Amino acid sequence: MKIQQQEGERHVLTITVDNEAGILAKIAGLFTARGYNIDSLTVADITENHQVSRITIVTHGPPAVIDQIRAQLDRLVPVHKVIDLTELGPHVERELALVKVSGKGEHRVEALRLADVFRARPVDTTTESFIFELTGAPDKIDSFIALMRELGLVEVGRTGIVGMTRGASGA
């Protein structure tokens, strides 16, 4: 017999939590323990008194699994609310990447030119390398990295996305 795998659609969840010890392990562990997927995860505290953090998780799964993920997250005591941005509709997703490229001559000029097109900013420069800082939706960053691969890509760091609903009100 064969082990079956489930495919599904991508969802972006934002989770507001009490900023207490172990909460990240709890949430990440919940995904592992119940066999859910994490494509990316970001977390930082978002209040002045450092008591509340916002976690953004990109996951994928069939609708029933996404619904379970939300319900399972919601029943954790330190979780205040779980928002499914994908389900809510129009929203902004942004990710930051640092991309190190090394090369000389025409490659170097081309890297700078492309960076300009992508509005990536050099944040470190030597005579043979750049580190570019780039923000955008994940597919834009994917494209930039693909181009840099031909021009001497050395290293990539990505934050994973944060997201927010469009419009005047909060989610």
Next chain:
Amino acid sequence: MNTERSGADILVESLVRQGVEFVFGYPGGAVLPIYDALFGDARIRHILVRHEAGAAHAAEGYARSTGKPGVVLVTSGPGATNAVTGIADAFMDSIPLVIITGQVATGLIGSDAFQEADTIGITRHCTKHNYLVRDPGELAATIDEAFQIATQGRPGPVLIDIPKDVQVATAMLSDAAPQRRLRYQPQIEAGADEIARAVALIAKAKAPVLYTGGGVINSGPGASSLLRRLQALIGAPVTSTLMGLGAFPADHPEWLGMLGMHGTFEANMAMNRADLIVCIGARFDDRVTGRLDAFAPHSTKIHIDIDRASINKTVPVDLPIVGDCARVLGQLIDAWGERPAPDLTEWKARIQGWRARDSLAYPKTGAEIMPQLAIERLFALTRDRDPIISTEVGQHQMWAAQHFQFFAPNKWLTSGGLGTMGYGLPAAIGAQLGNPESLVIDIAGEASIQMNIQELGTASQYRLPVKVFIVNNEYMGMVRQWQELTYESRYSNSYSDSLPDFVKLAEAYGWKGIRIEREDQLDAAIEAMIAHDGPVIVDCLVAKQANCYPMIPSGAAHTEMILYGDAVAGTMDDEAKALV
């Protein structure tokens, strides 16, 4: 008034304020300050178990039989890890526990100190919530919240890990109750619209079934009486999961018996043919549903559950209602009002046909005692004593669920979700402490009982008159049964070899021991067991290879039940073998 107290004192004080009567525990290095604070304090009775697993199960038995949270106190490292099985068990079966674990001093955490384990990490996914307390000033509020979380919403275990230096360090303890944290607010009441839709669905159903579970028990005795009232109004037949037995009286004409893998023919057929299933505090567990795509295929489903995550987890439902069982049952009764009971004559007639199969019947084979008969006699002879029954896990557990009858909640203590062998004896001890006047019987198997047999000593120490009734077939019977049915009777490691002499073992612990070898000894031995004012082991030798039927084989539908007398192939395809 505020006074400066040690963390250990604050803990004990806080437990007293929560109304804790018993703490089930075992001392060790990392909880010595707490044990010193308990010393000579008459307000809390500490029950010294023989193994930390026993502490957790005893607390479960206490909680399940009294409706109050059970409290466990164990040391760091092995103390905590030994308790984990009981914690996971309580998590699966929604039993309210508060577990206090000692931890190495804060400065030593992470250094692989003596008896250090990452208790918070280990218990993260088998507790409803857990805490590492680093400041004695946080203890009072943390304990208050822990009890709140353990008992409200869907109950469950909450663990508090307290480093030894936090037990010794001091903080101010106020006489006033700590400022209650308000972040945990489960939804209790259903919306009026949901109730109206539920009432409409029930009113037009031609073939409804009430499918009830442990949530009705957890919701308090009020929920059970409301269930009976609702049933009287709408006339629907009632079935229950293993965990929900007792919520509806087993002698009621509309009682279908338990459903699921070892449920009755009538319960499973009714589920399969129903046009409306009202699930109340149950969770469509795989033991209940059988093959999912064949589960209750013709029905509209209403699911009442306090845990939103239980809804649509495995079975999609048409009308989810998040709320406390008792509250929602009350709302349904109010909304039903003066409507007449629907006419279910035709449905009842069909059910009568299924009942006629007499699916719990079993053959009498020669001189051996049939295990089902042993349970039936135990029930018949103890019925008027209104006993509390705990079980271990396996065939005896299912036979008890089938052949013992329950009429009230909190009388049936069993490990349902996790299926923990070794649960029954410590659970009986906890139940006996919480119900000193009750007859408490652990219906056990000879294999399971050995998993926590050391707790015989605990019952002796506290003069607890618990009874252990061993259905002894010299096999891990359920394993043997599956091997017979799916592995062509290759009994790999399922024979209980080198059994102790349970009568002598009982006597070694200061218990009374009784052996039953022949059917004509059965009644007299059970009566002697009841009459003895102290703990008793009854070693009842039964037919060695009796099977527990009805049985829905793994991967099969409700309609594919095996009953006594059916031919069984003894093999199974790989897809079915892969299911538990």
